[in-house]
Amino acid sequence: MPTPRKNRANGEGTVYQRKDGRWEAAGYVLTADGTRKRVRVYGNTRKKATDKLTEKLADSNRGLPHASADSTVGTYLAYWLDNVAIHRLRETTHTRYAACIRLHLAPGLGTKKLARLTARDVRTFLDRLRSTCQCCSHGLDAERKHCCAIGQCCRKTLSPLTVTYVHSVLKAALEHAVREDELPRNVARNVKTTAPRPTRFRPLTTTEARQFLTAARNDRLHALYELALRTGLRKGELLGLRWEDLDLDSGTATIRRSLQRTRTGGLTPLPTKTRASERRIALPSGCIHSLKEHKDRQHRERETAGPHWEENGLVFATPTGRPLDPANLTRRFQSFLDRAELRRIRFHDLRHSTATLLLEQGVDLVVIKELLGHAHIGVTAGVYAHVRLRLQRDAIDTIGKALSPNDDDPDDPPTAAVVS
Structure with a gap:
């Protein structure tokens, strides 16, 4: 028996069940360039699809723009940083995320279309990040007249920990796009990075x-x-x-x-x-x-x-x-x-x-x-x-000393006499 159709008021969008059993909701939201665009969201139940659409419409009515999959990675990262991450992160963490996007992610992946971003793109970007001299990539050598500007590259590359951090910021941003039904999967998660060795500290004795x-x-x-x-x-x-x-x-x-x-x-x-x-x-x-x-x-x-x-x-x-x-x-x-x-x-x-x-x-x-x-x-x-x-190791060595043979130990029991 088909589910009875419910009428929705103007501006609330439309909700209907697809042939594959999932529910689809669609409505018009504000985009980053000031226009309005029809977006679609999905859910296993009518309520889930409706709740997703209602949240998008509420954000749009508050003036928050919607970043779609056909926007560039740079546009989406800016949207995510200013409209999503800012409400979930400590201010100091948000500042670090902003610097990471400005210095690395936007220059490296910013012009690519979000919907066309692949795991290979992310892997290539991270490999390039590991091997690129930062003086050259940020133009510091030309300003200070050293490094590549004088033909002697200092090879000042990013540490493995920083590369891993850049990757984690990208994963966090794309994960939100997946939750918003803008992307089918998080391609950054398909790229595995080597866990950096923890910094060995030398505490005071x-x-x-x-x-x-x-x-x-x-x-x-x-x-x-x-x-x-x-x-x-x-x-x-x-x-x-x-x-x-x-x-x-x-x-x-x-x-x-x-x-x-x-x-x-x-x-x-x-x-x-x-x-x-x-x-x-x-x-x-x-x-x-x-x-x-x-x-x-x-x-x-x-x-x-x-x-x-x-x-x-x-x-x-x-x-x-x-x-x-x-x-x-x-x-x-x-x-x-x-x-x-x-x-x-x-x-x-x-x-x-x-x-x-x-x-x-x-x-x-x-x-x-x-x-x-x-x-x-x-x-x-x-x-x-x-x-x-x-x-x-110290504890094991202590046990070892206790178990080591010692002929002079008075606590050792006397050897039993052999009865013929």
Whole structure:
């Protein structure tokens, strides 16, 4: 028995069942060039097809243009970035996506038709990206008169990690086109890239960590450095801390935000990296003492600054109360390492040092995961797999020593007499 036909009002489009059993809905939406175009969406049920069309019509009525498969890859990426990704990504991530599209995807694939993009196109593009000198591709050699401009190419190619990142951005954009029924499949998913080797970090050893803490005592940011090493907080989490987040009497800190520099707002407090990153941690006694000293120092700085003080409630701020720029902290940190005669490491390696030292002391992986604010314990286990492997080897060697033959061991039972 055929499904009864339902009438739809003007502007709601049409919905009907195809011969293959699927439902098709069609209506007119706004395009990027300001005209209106008829689009079609599909679903296994009438409701699914209707819901898809209703969403497209609602976006069109709000003035959001629709990018179709007959547009170029560059046009579609611009549409996806400004109308879709912007509502789903953190601002810092959106900025990185925009740079990736502007520098790599738009120049490499922008002129191709979205509907005609193939896996071979994507593979060729990525291979070219791996082997092309970036000075030449972006015209930097001509401006600075070096590299290919003087006939001596520096071969400054992208790292495998960056190439993988470019590929992931393209996959994310095309996946949305598949969900919107603009493409039958995501051709970028058919291209496999070699997983880049993880960056091998060299955390501070126990001796170096002691030297680090000793040298930090004479630095204005002593409390920040000590908190970073003893708790593993991220740079943005440290700079986003406010005094209201600390309970120095009970010895706890609540991590609610991360200070980041954004393209539109400058230094801006943002939500933590993940939901799991919003957490409450216990403060070591050494950090409580240094934070109290830091609070007294900040009070004196407030009195010295007088009317020039900007009250933001931040734990770690400039001598006039303004937020500390993450880039400035990085430069200051490197200068501190030089003065302390410590080898240069990244600020983020203090976080790795925390986890490594805790693992070496036998602290459970679940406790470390909660302290670091990882979303899943698999992240913690994966990042510090090499440390766990070394600890396993030490444990196995310990068993080996216990099982090795030792004639002088008094605990060995006497050899049984042979009865003839």
